[in-house]
Amino acid sequence: xxxxxxxxxxxxxxxxxxxxxxxxxxxxxxxxxxxxxxxxxxxxxxxxxxxxxxxxxxxxxxxxxxxxxxxxxxxxxxxxxxxxxxxxxxxxxxxxxxxxxxxxxxxxxxxxxxxxxxxxxxxxxxxxxxxxxxxxxxxxxxxxxxxx
Numbered sequence: 792x793x794x795x796x797x798x799x800x801x802x803x804x805x806x807x808x809x810x811x812x813x814x815x816x817x818x819x820x821x822x823x824x825x826x827x828x829x830x831x832x833x834x835x836x837x838x839x840x841x842x843x844x845x846x847x848x849x850x851x852x853x854x855x856x857x858x859x860x861x862x863x864x865x866x867x868x869x870x871x872x873x874x875x876x877x878x879x880x881x882x883x884x885x886x887x888x889x890x891x892x893x894x895x896x897x898x899x900x901x902x903x904x905x906x907x908x909x910x911x912x913x914x915x916x917x918x919x920x921x922x923x924x925x926x927x928x929x930x931x932x933x934x935x936x937x938x939x
Contacts, residue, residue, distance in 0.1 A: 804927075815904045822897060823867070827852075829897060831860055832869060835886045836894040842881045869893060 847857040864870040869890035872882040
């Protein structure tokens, strides 16, 4: 039996993620926002006023990368930092009014991209896909924790 990369689940998942990200980025281009920036804006829309550390954990991103993205979003006027009254060592990140307006405009675009991407699937298949991907992520996380 010969190994074929095109049949590797890891390759298929990675390739699909790249295509989905590129598709979404093309839709976001007129708004001058990247998919990486969008994730933080979307998460702040759900949980505004959280620390950078919490934002990194909730988005499963490296803290240094989150800081860099927040710096860019702050320059664009989409987020603001304020002192954390309960912990002087940290800052709370908030969407600005401009950031909230952008989130409200981009959320339906992101939803549309996902809907187009999954258009050949039934609702049951979409639910199964979400379940399978969550189980894959959990298995990987468990394996990584076991190695620590």
